[in-house]
Amino acid sequence: MEPQRRKVAGPVAPSSMKAARKSFMVTNTYVKNLTPDKEIVAVHTSAPSIEYRSHHSAQNQIYQGEVNVLSIIDTNKDIMCCKYTEDTREIAAGFTDGSIRLFDCMNGNCTHTLMDDECRSYPGPVTAIKHRPVSKAHPISNTILSSYVNGCIKCWTYKYNQCIYTIREKRQTLGLCYHPRFTKFVTYGDDAKLNMYDEEAQTQERTFYSSQRKGIIDGHTSRIFACVFNPKSHHELISGGWDDVVVCWDDRQPFATKYFTGVHMCGEGLDFDKPGKQILTCSWQDKDSIQIWDYGSCKLIETIVPDNHNCKLYCGKLVPQTNLAICGGSDANILRVVDINLKMTECSIRNNPGAIYCIDFGTVRRKPTKVPDTYKKVSEIQSIPRVALVTGKRLQIVDFG
Secondary structure (H helix, E strand, O other): OOOOOOOOOOOOOOHHHHHHOOOOOOOOOOOOOOOOOOOOOEEEOOOOOOOOOOOOOOOHEEEEEEEEEEEEEEEEEOEEEEEOOOOOEEEEEEOOOHHHOEEEEEOOOEEEEEEEHHHHHHOEEEEEEEOOOOOOOOOOOOEEEEEEOOOOEEEEEOOOEEEEEEEEEEOOEEEEEEEEOOOEHHHHEOOOOOOEEEEEOOOOEEEOOOOOOOOOOOOOOOOOOOEEHHHOOEEEEEEEEEOOEEEEEEEOOOOHHHHHHHHOOOOOOEOOOOOOOOEEEEEOOOOOOOEEEEEEOOEEEEOOOOOOOOOOOOEEOOOOOEEEEEEEEEEOOOOOEOOOOOOOEEEEOOOOOOOEEEEEOOOOOOOOOOOOOOOOOOOOOHHOOOOEEEEOOOOEEEEEE
16 A cells, blocks of 8 residues: 555655665665865854853844854755764764764864765765664764665764665665664654664664554554654654654554554654653644643643744654753744743744754753752753754754753
Protein backbone atom coordinates (compact mmCIF):
# COMPACT_ATOMS: atom_id res chain seq x y z
CA MET A 1 0.00 0.00 0.00
CA GLU A 2 1.45 3.37 -1.02
CA PRO A 3 1.91 5.68 1.99
CA GLN A 4 -0.53 8.59 1.92
CA ARG A 5 -0.90 11.72 4.03
CA ARG A 6 -4.25 12.99 5.16
CA LYS A 7 -3.73 16.73 4.94
CA VAL A 8 -1.43 19.30 3.42
CA ALA A 9 1.77 19.43 5.42
CA GLY A 10 4.51 21.96 5.90
CA PRO A 11 7.43 22.49 3.55
CA VAL A 12 10.05 19.74 3.46
CA ALA A 13 13.50 19.51 1.98
CA PRO A 14 13.58 18.89 -1.78
CA SER A 15 14.86 15.56 -3.01
CA SER A 16 17.11 14.78 -5.96
CA MET A 17 16.09 12.45 -8.77
CA LYS A 18 19.68 11.23 -8.90
CA ALA A 19 19.59 10.28 -5.24
CA ALA A 20 17.81 6.92 -5.56
CA ARG A 21 19.89 4.06 -4.22
CA LYS A 22 19.68 0.53 -5.58
CA SER A 23 19.96 -1.30 -2.27
CA PHE A 24 20.91 -1.06 1.36
CA MET A 25 24.65 -1.35 1.93
CA VAL A 26 27.51 -0.16 4.15
CA THR A 27 30.76 1.19 2.76
CA ASN A 28 33.86 2.81 4.19
CA THR A 29 34.67 6.16 2.57
CA TYR A 30 37.14 8.96 3.10
CA VAL A 31 36.99 12.62 2.17
CA LYS A 32 39.42 15.32 1.22
CA ASN A 33 40.05 18.22 3.55
CA LEU A 34 38.25 21.11 1.89
CA THR A 35 37.97 24.63 3.26
CA PRO A 36 34.71 26.54 2.85
CA ASP A 37 34.68 29.35 0.32
CA LYS A 38 32.70 32.39 1.40
CA GLU A 39 30.09 30.30 3.21
CA ILE A 40 29.87 32.58 6.25
CA VAL A 41 28.45 36.01 5.57
CA ALA A 42 28.67 37.51 9.06
CA VAL A 43 29.46 36.43 12.61
CA HIS A 44 28.46 38.22 15.82
CA THR A 45 29.65 36.40 18.93
CA SER A 46 29.83 37.43 22.56
CA ALA A 47 32.17 35.86 25.08
CA PRO A 48 30.48 33.57 27.64
CA SER A 49 31.51 35.95 30.44
CA ILE A 50 29.24 38.66 29.03
CA GLU A 51 25.84 38.25 30.60
CA TYR A 52 23.67 40.46 28.45
CA ARG A 53 23.71 41.42 24.79
CA SER A 54 21.63 43.99 22.92
CA HIS A 55 20.92 42.40 19.53
CA HIS A 56 17.24 43.09 19.99
CA SER A 57 16.88 44.90 16.68
CA ALA A 58 18.84 42.45 14.52
CA GLN A 59 16.86 41.98 11.30
CA ASN A 60 13.59 42.98 12.96
CA GLN A 61 13.70 40.17 15.51
CA ILE A 62 11.45 40.87 18.49
CA TYR A 63 12.68 39.65 21.87
CA GLN A 64 10.37 39.10 24.82
CA GLY A 65 11.66 38.39 28.30
CA GLU A 66 15.25 37.88 29.42
CA VAL A 67 16.90 36.72 26.19
CA ASN A 68 20.69 36.91 25.84
CA VAL A 69 22.08 36.56 22.32
CA LEU A 70 25.42 34.78 22.54
CA SER A 71 26.18 34.22 18.86
CA ILE A 72 24.70 34.92 15.43
CA ILE A 73 26.20 33.24 12.36
CA ASP A 74 24.69 34.29 9.03
CA THR A 75 25.50 32.08 6.04
CA ASN A 76 24.55 32.10 2.36
CA LYS A 77 22.68 28.75 2.37
CA ASP A 78 19.61 27.46 4.16
CA ILE A 79 20.27 25.40 7.28
CA MET A 80 18.07 22.40 8.06
CA CYS A 81 19.41 21.05 11.38
CA CYS A 82 22.01 21.57 14.10
CA LYS A 83 23.66 19.64 16.92
CA TYR A 84 26.22 20.40 19.61
CA THR A 85 29.26 18.13 19.67
CA GLU A 86 29.78 15.81 22.62
CA ASP A 87 31.95 18.33 24.50
CA THR A 88 29.64 21.25 23.46
CA ARG A 89 32.65 23.27 22.28
CA GLU A 90 31.46 23.21 18.68
CA ILE A 91 28.12 23.07 16.94
CA ALA A 92 27.40 21.25 13.67
CA ALA A 93 24.96 22.65 11.12
CA GLY A 94 23.50 20.71 8.17
CA PHE A 95 22.82 22.60 4.95
CA THR A 96 20.50 22.05 1.99
CA ASP A 97 23.45 21.32 -0.32
CA GLY A 98 24.44 18.25 1.73
CA SER A 99 27.36 19.84 3.55
CA ILE A 100 27.90 19.88 7.31
CA ARG A 101 29.93 22.64 8.91
CA LEU A 102 31.15 22.85 12.49
CA PHE A 103 31.44 26.23 14.17
CA ASP A 104 33.42 27.14 17.26
CA CYS A 105 31.00 28.25 19.98
CA MET A 106 33.48 30.79 21.37
CA ASN A 107 34.25 32.81 18.24
CA GLY A 108 31.88 31.50 15.55
CA ASN A 109 34.68 30.41 13.20
CA CYS A 110 34.08 27.46 10.88
CA THR A 111 36.44 24.72 12.08
CA HIS A 112 35.46 21.73 9.91
CA THR A 113 33.58 21.00 6.70
CA LEU A 114 32.15 17.51 6.19
CA MET A 115 31.34 16.66 2.58
CA ASP A 116 32.53 13.80 0.40
CA ASP A 117 32.36 12.97 -3.30
CA GLU A 118 29.06 11.15 -2.86
CA CYS A 119 27.43 14.23 -1.32
CA ARG A 120 28.60 16.27 -4.32
CA SER A 121 27.47 13.71 -6.90
CA TYR A 122 24.09 13.02 -5.28
CA PRO A 123 23.29 16.21 -3.40
CA GLY A 124 20.57 15.95 -0.79
CA PRO A 125 19.78 18.21 2.19
CA VAL A 126 20.97 17.08 5.60
CA THR A 127 17.89 16.06 7.60
CA ALA A 128 19.42 15.28 11.01
CA ILE A 129 22.70 15.36 12.93
CA LYS A 130 23.11 13.34 16.12
CA HIS A 131 25.80 11.85 18.33
CA ARG A 132 25.74 8.98 20.76
CA PRO A 133 24.64 10.03 24.27
CA VAL A 134 27.67 10.67 26.45
CA SER A 135 27.99 8.53 29.59
CA LYS A 136 30.63 6.61 31.55
CA ALA A 137 29.96 3.59 29.37
CA HIS A 138 30.07 5.71 26.18
CA PRO A 139 32.90 8.27 26.42
CA ILE A 140 33.47 11.07 23.93
CA SER A 141 34.25 9.67 20.48
CA ASN A 142 34.45 12.92 18.42
CA THR A 143 32.02 11.49 15.89
CA ILE A 144 28.61 12.53 14.60
CA LEU A 145 25.95 10.68 12.62
CA SER A 146 24.00 12.43 9.88
CA SER A 147 21.08 11.52 7.60
CA TYR A 148 20.27 12.87 4.15
CA VAL A 149 17.23 13.12 1.91
CA ASN A 150 19.02 10.95 -0.68
CA GLY A 151 18.87 7.97 1.73
CA CYS A 152 22.42 8.09 3.10
CA ILE A 153 23.39 7.81 6.76
CA LYS A 154 27.00 8.83 7.31
CA CYS A 155 29.21 8.59 10.38
CA TRP A 156 31.88 11.29 10.50
CA THR A 157 34.97 11.76 12.63
CA TYR A 158 35.00 15.51 12.40
CA LYS A 159 38.47 16.00 13.90
CA TYR A 160 39.91 14.52 10.69
CA ASN A 161 37.08 15.49 8.30
CA GLN A 162 36.61 11.81 7.43
CA CYS A 163 33.56 9.65 6.80
CA ILE A 164 33.98 6.37 8.69
CA TYR A 165 31.13 4.49 7.06
CA THR A 166 28.00 5.05 4.96
CA ILE A 167 24.66 3.26 5.15
CA ARG A 168 22.41 3.65 2.11
CA GLU A 169 18.66 3.27 2.35
CA LYS A 170 16.29 3.01 -0.61
CA ARG A 171 14.10 5.91 0.48
CA GLN A 172 14.18 9.52 1.63
CA THR A 173 15.67 9.37 5.12
CA LEU A 174 14.10 12.17 7.14
CA GLY A 175 15.77 11.76 10.52
CA LEU A 176 17.43 9.55 13.10
CA CYS A 177 17.44 8.99 16.85
CA TYR A 178 19.94 7.32 19.20
CA HIS A 179 19.05 4.84 21.91
CA PRO A 180 19.73 6.50 25.31
CA ARG A 181 21.81 3.56 26.62
CA PHE A 182 22.63 1.02 23.92
CA THR A 183 24.81 1.47 20.84
CA LYS A 184 21.77 1.52 18.59
CA PHE A 185 19.99 4.12 16.51
CA VAL A 186 16.76 4.36 14.53
CA THR A 187 16.24 6.03 11.16
CA TYR A 188 12.89 6.99 9.66
CA GLY A 189 11.68 8.27 6.33
CA ASP A 190 9.07 8.62 3.62
CA ASP A 191 8.23 4.88 3.43
CA ALA A 192 6.41 4.97 6.80
CA LYS A 193 9.02 2.64 8.35
CA LEU A 194 11.59 2.89 11.13
CA ASN A 195 14.87 0.97 10.77
CA MET A 196 16.90 0.03 13.87
CA TYR A 197 20.67 -0.41 13.48
CA ASP A 198 23.45 -1.71 15.67
CA GLU A 199 26.09 1.00 15.47
CA GLU A 200 29.08 -1.14 16.38
CA ALA A 201 28.24 -3.93 13.92
CA GLN A 202 26.84 -1.46 11.34
CA THR A 203 23.98 -3.84 10.63
CA GLN A 204 20.22 -3.45 10.52
CA GLU A 205 18.50 -5.29 13.39
CA ARG A 206 14.84 -4.85 12.56
CA THR A 207 12.18 -2.66 10.95
CA PHE A 208 9.08 -1.15 12.56
CA TYR A 209 6.11 -0.92 10.20
CA SER A 210 2.34 -1.27 9.99
CA SER A 211 0.67 -4.63 9.40
CA GLN A 212 -1.76 -2.80 7.05
CA ARG A 213 -4.69 -4.75 8.45
CA LYS A 214 -7.99 -3.04 7.70
CA GLY A 215 -9.42 -1.02 10.58
CA ILE A 216 -6.35 -1.46 12.81
CA ILE A 217 -3.74 1.22 13.53
CA ASP A 218 -0.50 -0.54 14.47
CA GLY A 219 1.97 1.59 12.51
CA HIS A 220 2.37 4.58 10.23
CA THR A 221 0.86 5.13 6.79
CA SER A 222 2.87 8.17 5.70
CA ARG A 223 6.14 10.04 6.21
CA ILE A 224 7.71 9.91 9.67
CA PHE A 225 9.38 13.06 10.99
CA ALA A 226 9.99 12.41 14.70
CA CYS A 227 11.10 9.57 16.96
CA VAL A 228 12.21 9.40 20.59
CA PHE A 229 13.03 6.59 23.01
CA ASN A 230 11.41 6.23 26.42
CA PRO A 231 14.18 7.20 28.90
CA LYS A 232 12.99 4.60 31.44
CA SER A 233 12.73 1.64 29.08
CA HIS A 234 15.24 -0.37 27.05
CA HIS A 235 12.65 -1.37 24.47
CA GLU A 236 10.03 1.37 24.01
CA LEU A 237 9.95 4.29 21.59
CA ILE A 238 7.39 6.59 19.94
CA SER A 239 7.16 8.22 16.52
CA GLY A 240 5.01 10.74 14.66
CA GLY A 241 4.51 12.11 11.18
CA TRP A 242 2.13 13.17 8.42
CA ASP A 243 -0.59 10.63 9.20
CA ASP A 244 -1.64 12.56 12.35
CA VAL A 245 -0.85 9.57 14.58
CA VAL A 246 1.76 9.19 17.33
CA VAL A 247 2.61 5.49 17.46
CA CYS A 248 4.05 3.70 20.51
CA TRP A 249 6.44 0.85 19.68
CA ASP A 250 8.02 -1.98 21.66
CA ASP A 251 10.91 -3.80 19.97
CA ARG A 252 9.71 -7.04 21.58
CA GLN A 253 6.41 -6.80 19.66
CA PRO A 254 5.92 -7.27 15.89
CA PHE A 255 3.77 -4.14 15.49
CA ALA A 256 2.81 -1.02 17.44
CA THR A 257 1.25 -1.57 20.85
CA LYS A 258 -0.78 1.67 21.18
CA TYR A 259 -1.28 5.10 19.65
CA PHE A 260 -3.04 8.46 19.89
CA THR A 261 -4.29 10.70 17.09
CA GLY A 262 -4.71 14.37 16.22
CA VAL A 263 -1.01 15.31 16.06
CA HIS A 264 0.34 16.38 12.65
CA MET A 265 4.13 16.34 12.82
CA CYS A 266 6.65 17.83 10.38
CA GLY A 267 9.76 17.85 12.58
CA GLU A 268 11.33 16.71 15.84
CA GLY A 269 8.41 17.79 18.00
CA LEU A 270 8.21 14.76 20.31
CA ASP A 271 9.75 14.43 23.75
CA PHE A 272 9.41 12.39 26.94
CA ASP A 273 9.64 13.79 30.45
CA LYS A 274 12.39 12.33 32.62
CA PRO A 275 10.18 9.70 34.35
CA GLY A 276 8.95 8.55 30.93
CA LYS A 277 5.28 8.98 31.89
CA GLN A 278 4.27 12.05 29.88
CA ILE A 279 4.81 13.08 26.26
CA LEU A 280 5.19 16.58 24.82
CA THR A 281 3.92 17.03 21.25
CA CYS A 282 4.69 20.14 19.19
CA SER A 283 2.73 19.83 15.95
CA TRP A 284 2.51 21.69 12.64
CA GLN A 285 -1.11 22.81 12.91
CA ASP A 286 -2.99 26.02 13.62
CA LYS A 287 -4.70 24.81 16.78
CA ASP A 288 -3.65 22.54 19.64
CA SER A 289 0.00 22.73 18.60
CA ILE A 290 1.39 22.22 22.14
CA GLN A 291 -0.06 19.29 24.07
CA ILE A 292 0.83 16.99 26.96
CA TRP A 293 -0.20 13.32 26.78
CA ASP A 294 -0.22 10.46 29.26
CA TYR A 295 2.03 7.70 27.93
CA GLY A 296 0.34 4.85 29.80
CA SER A 297 -3.22 5.53 28.62
CA CYS A 298 -2.41 7.59 25.47
CA LYS A 299 -4.96 10.17 26.63
CA LEU A 300 -4.63 13.92 26.36
CA ILE A 301 -3.75 15.59 29.66
CA GLU A 302 -3.92 19.21 28.54
CA THR A 303 -3.56 21.58 25.59
CA ILE A 304 -1.35 24.61 26.23
CA VAL A 305 -2.01 28.01 24.65
CA PRO A 306 0.91 30.09 25.96
CA ASP A 307 0.18 33.36 24.09
CA ASN A 308 -1.89 34.83 21.26
CA HIS A 309 0.72 34.30 18.53
CA ASN A 310 -0.34 31.45 16.25
CA CYS A 311 2.57 29.32 15.16
CA LYS A 312 2.78 25.94 13.46
CA LEU A 313 5.54 24.10 15.25
CA TYR A 314 8.32 22.00 13.79
CA CYS A 315 10.35 21.20 16.90
CA GLY A 316 10.07 21.14 20.68
CA LYS A 317 11.86 19.82 23.75
CA LEU A 318 11.30 19.66 27.47
CA VAL A 319 13.99 21.37 29.54
CA PRO A 320 15.51 18.79 31.95
CA GLN A 321 14.67 19.18 35.66
CA THR A 322 12.21 22.02 35.05
CA ASN A 323 8.56 22.57 34.11
CA LEU A 324 9.61 24.40 30.95
CA ALA A 325 9.51 23.51 27.27
CA ILE A 326 11.16 25.18 24.28
CA CYS A 327 9.54 25.01 20.85
CA GLY A 328 9.81 26.69 17.46
CA GLY A 329 8.06 26.77 14.12
CA SER A 330 6.84 28.75 11.12
CA ASP A 331 4.26 31.48 10.35
CA ALA A 332 5.33 33.85 13.13
CA ASN A 333 8.79 32.18 13.01
CA ILE A 334 8.78 32.16 16.77
CA LEU A 335 10.94 30.45 19.39
CA ARG A 336 9.17 30.12 22.73
CA VAL A 337 10.09 29.21 26.29
CA VAL A 338 6.82 27.90 27.71
CA ASP A 339 5.99 27.26 31.36
CA ILE A 340 3.94 24.05 31.30
CA ASN A 341 2.35 24.62 34.72
CA LEU A 342 1.48 28.30 34.27
CA LYS A 343 0.59 27.82 30.57
CA MET A 344 2.35 31.00 29.54
CA THR A 345 5.31 32.15 27.47
CA GLU A 346 8.26 33.16 29.67
CA CYS A 347 10.57 34.27 26.83
CA SER A 348 10.32 34.37 23.04
CA ILE A 349 12.05 35.46 19.84
CA ARG A 350 9.65 36.46 17.05
CA ASN A 351 10.07 37.48 13.42
CA ASN A 352 13.12 35.31 12.84
CA PRO A 353 14.61 35.24 9.31
CA GLY A 354 12.97 31.87 8.65
CA ALA A 355 11.08 29.00 10.24
CA ILE A 356 12.66 27.33 13.28
CA TYR A 357 13.37 23.84 11.93
CA CYS A 358 15.61 22.55 14.71
CA ILE A 359 16.87 23.38 18.21
CA ASP A 360 19.49 21.80 20.45
CA PHE A 361 20.58 22.22 24.07
CA GLY A 362 24.11 23.04 25.15
CA THR A 363 25.38 23.60 28.68
CA VAL A 364 23.91 25.71 31.47
CA ARG A 365 25.89 28.96 31.60
CA ARG A 366 25.30 29.89 35.21
CA LYS A 367 25.42 27.98 38.43
CA PRO A 368 21.94 27.68 39.93
CA THR A 369 21.16 30.28 42.57
CA LYS A 370 20.74 28.87 46.05
CA VAL A 371 17.25 29.60 47.29
CA PRO A 372 16.43 29.26 51.00
CA ASP A 373 13.94 26.56 51.88
CA THR A 374 11.57 29.19 53.23
CA TYR A 375 11.18 30.75 49.78
CA LYS A 376 9.36 29.29 46.82
CA LYS A 377 11.26 29.26 43.57
CA VAL A 378 9.32 31.49 41.18
CA SER A 379 11.24 31.13 37.91
CA GLU A 380 13.29 28.32 36.41
CA ILE A 381 14.60 30.38 33.51
CA GLN A 382 18.20 30.30 34.70
CA SER A 383 18.14 26.50 34.60
CA ILE A 384 17.70 26.54 30.81
CA PRO A 385 20.89 25.56 28.96
CA ARG A 386 22.20 27.39 25.93
CA VAL A 387 19.86 26.92 22.98
CA ALA A 388 21.09 26.69 19.40
CA LEU A 389 18.48 27.26 16.71
CA VAL A 390 18.44 27.33 12.92
CA THR A 391 16.29 29.89 11.18
CA GLY A 392 16.64 30.34 7.44
CA LYS A 393 20.33 30.89 6.68
CA ARG A 394 21.12 31.79 10.27
CA LEU A 395 22.57 29.74 13.11
CA GLN A 396 21.92 31.48 16.42
CA ILE A 397 22.83 30.65 20.02
CA VAL A 398 20.87 32.24 22.85
CA ASP A 399 20.59 32.00 26.60
CA PHE A 400 17.83 33.00 28.98
CA GLY A 401 17.65 34.63 32.38
